[in-house]
Amino acid sequence: MRSDISVIAGSLSTLIFAISTMPMILKAVRTRDLSSYSGGNLVLSNAGNVIYAIYIFDLPIGPVWALYGFNLSVSMVMLALWLRYRAQRRTSSPGMGSYRDDFRHGSDKSSRLEVSYAAARRTTNQR
Numbered sequence: 001m002r003s004d005i006s007v008i009a010g011s012l013s014t015l016i017f018a019i020s021t022m023p024m025i026l027k028a029v030r031t032r033d034l035s036s037y038s039g040g041n042l043v044l045s046n047a048g049n050v051i052y053a054i055y056i057f058d059l060p061i062g063p064v065w066a067l068y069g070f071n072l073s074v075s076m077v078m079l080a081l082w083l084r085y086r087a088q089r090r091t092s093s094p095g096m097g098s099y100r101d102d103f104r105h106g107s108d109k110s111s112r113l114e115v116s117y118a119a120a121r122r123t124t125n126q127r
Contacts, residue, residue, distance in 0.1 A: 010063030
């Protein structure tokens, strides 16, 4: 009886973890914006998962294997996406990224925004 409760609890927690992680993955794929993620954290998560495999592979097959497999997959996918989109962000031309990227690269778009901002300040100061 105790074993059945453990398996049910493990299965339920695996399902909850998987469901809770999906919005993060879907948003990362949809927006291609992983700038808020730490590359160091993603690398360490993957390294930890590889080492953790030594422990997991010694356990009987059960919900913990599913949880580990999902966690490993998510960590690997997020690292791959972070590396891919980071490389794309670095090679994109000015004007194609965020305002912060445009400002850093000195594109025409950022210049127009600076002029608009300066004009708005002059108007405010004249009142």
